[in-house]
Amino acid sequence: MLFKDQLQFVFQHMKKNKLRVTMTILAAMIGCSFLIVLASVGFGIQETLRNDILSQEEITKIELYGDETLSEKDREYIESVDHVNVVLNKAELDGIVSTSFEDRKGESTGVIYNTSELKQLPSNLNEGRLPEQANEIVVGYHFAQSLLNEEDRAIIEKKSKEAEEQGSYYDGSEEGYKGDILNKEVNLQFYNAETEAYTEPSTFKIVGILKKPSYDWYVDSSIQFSDALLDKFPNLVTYPSTFIYVDSVENVMPVLETLKDQNYQVYSQIEQLEEMDLFFLIFKIGLIFIGTIAILIASIGIFNTMTMAVTERTREIGVLKAIGASPNLIQRLFLMESTFIGLLGTVLAVIVSYVISFAANAILPYVVSFALSEEDLSNYELTFSLIPISLVLVAGSISLLVAIISGWRPARNATKIEVIQALRQEL
C-alpha cells in the first residue's frame, strides 16, 4: 500500500471517531504541556541565576586572593600561562574621597588602576577616555547625581519624608548636578585614617565617565585614578588586589586549574556556575520525571482509544486480511494512528506551553511583587519559565515514544484477529 494511501486510511478513521480522537489528543496535549511547563520552571530559575551571576562579574575574570601587590616573578608566570590576556592590578583607597564642585559636595570611593593594563581590556567607558596623568580621573555613571548643594539636600529630605509616609523610599535620582560633568574640574580630598584628617584639596579633571551599571538599583559614584596618583600622594593607604583576564569563557576553567596547581589562591564565578549547572541538571531531570507521570496517565487514554478502535473495526480488519492486507500493514496502520494522536497532542502541547510560559513571565513579576508587597519587579530580569529547544525535543520524544508504546499492544492485537471469526461479526 502506498504511504499516501496509508495516511488517507488512517485520517479517514480518525475523522470517523472525531470526538473520541479529539479527547485523546487533548489528554496527550495536557500531559505533554504539563511536562514542558513544569521543566520550564527549572530552566527559568537557572536562567535567572545564571544571568545574575554573569551580570555581576565579568565571567572571564579570575580573582587572585592576597593582600599584597603581585611580585614581578608571579606576574611574569601568570602572564605566561596560555589564554591569559591581562593581569590587572587594582588598589582600593582606604576611606572616602570627598568631592567639591561649584557649590556642590559629594563622597565617593576611590580605586587606582594601571591605565596601560586597563587599556588592554574592553572599554567600560560610557564617554571620554582613561586617565593618563595623576590629576585625571574617570567617574562613575551616577557621579554627577551624587554632587549635591544645600537646596538639593533639602528637597531630597522633603521627598524622602513624603515617600516614607507612603511606605516607599526616594533615591534622590531627580537631584544632583544636571549639566555635562565630562572635562570639568573638581576638587578632591583624601581621607587619611592615620591622621584622621583630609588632605588638602587638589584639582582633578574628569576625562571619562563609566558605563551605567547593569543593575538599576546600583548607584555608581566611584572615582577611578591612574597609578600615577601614588606618585603625587605617596602616603595614601591602599588595598591591592589582582585580577586575571582570560581570552574566552571556555578557557577560564583550564587557566584556573593551572594556577591552582601552582598554589595560587584563585577564584572565578564560573566555578559557581558549574556547580549550579550540575544542581539544575539534577533538578530538571527530577521535574521531567514528574512530568512524565502525567504523560503516562495520558497514555492510558491512547491505549483505551486504540483498543476501542481495534474492537470496533474487527470485521473491517478481517475483510482487509481476507482480501490480502498483510499483518504488518494492519499493525502499521494502527501504530500510525496512535503516533498521530501523540504527534498532534505534542505539537499542540508545545504551542500551549509557549503561551503559558510567555504569560507566566509577563504576569508573575506583578503577582510576586504584589504578594511580597515589594516594589515593581518588572524591571528585573526575572525568568520564571524558559522553554529551550532541547526541552521541546526531550518532552516531544517522551510523548511520542509513550504514544507509540501505548498503541503497540492494540496494534499487535489487531494483527492477531482471525479472518473467520472477524467475518462472522454482525454488520
Place this chain on the structure above:
Amino acid sequence: MITVQSLQHTFIIGKKGQEKKVEVLKDINFRIEQGEIVAIVGKSGSGKSTLLQTIAGFMKPDSGSIIVNNTEIAGFTEKQSTAFRLDHFGFIFQNFQLLSSQTVFENVELPLKLKGISPAIRKKKVSEILTKVELAGVADHYPNELSGGQQQRVSIARAMITNPPIILADEPTGSLDSQTEKEILTLIQQLNEQDNITFIIITHDEEVASIADRKFRMADGVLVGGMAHVI
C-alpha cells in the same frame, strides 16, 4: 490449476477437560482446471465452508496438500497466505463484507491500494469494472445506500479488480431474493466466459449449483460423489 490431496482437518470443541474432536475434512482429494465453475454443495456442517477457508488460507489444515498454480500453499505462514491471496484469489461473501465507511469506488479500489497501484491506474480500472457490473452510477454511494443485489455486485467487482485467476464464493446469493440471485448468477457466468476466471462456489442451493461445470457434494467432511477428479 488447483490440486487438493489428502486434506484433513479436525476441530477440537467443548470445555477444557471435556474436549471433543470433530473431523471436518477427511481425506479430501480433487483437481480443478482453469476457467471452470465448480460448486461445492452439501448441508450445513458438512465441511464445505471449512474446505473453502482452508483453500483460501484462512486456516491451516492438519495435513494434506493444496497446490495452486504449482505452488504448495498448505504450509504457508499468515504473511505468505495474505500475499498469495492478494495475487491469486478474489472473494465473494454471503453478506458482501463491504466496508461501510468507504464508498463503492473505495471498496472496489481497496485491493489495488493493497497492491500499491498508482491512483491514476486505480481510477481507470475501477471505473471499467464498475461499468462492467453496471454500477458506474453509484460509485460515490456508500454500501448502506445500495440494494442487496447492488452490494453483491460491488463485492464481485472488488473480487475481480486485481484480475485474480480464482474467485472463491461462499453462498454468494444466500442473502438475495430469487430475482436478484438470477442476475448475480448470470453475471458470474458472464465473467467466467469473458475472463476465463475459475469460480469455486460454496452453496446449499441447487439452483446456484446448476450454473457450475462440475458439482462436488460433501457430507460429514467427505466428498461423497459428484464430479470430483480423484487423483
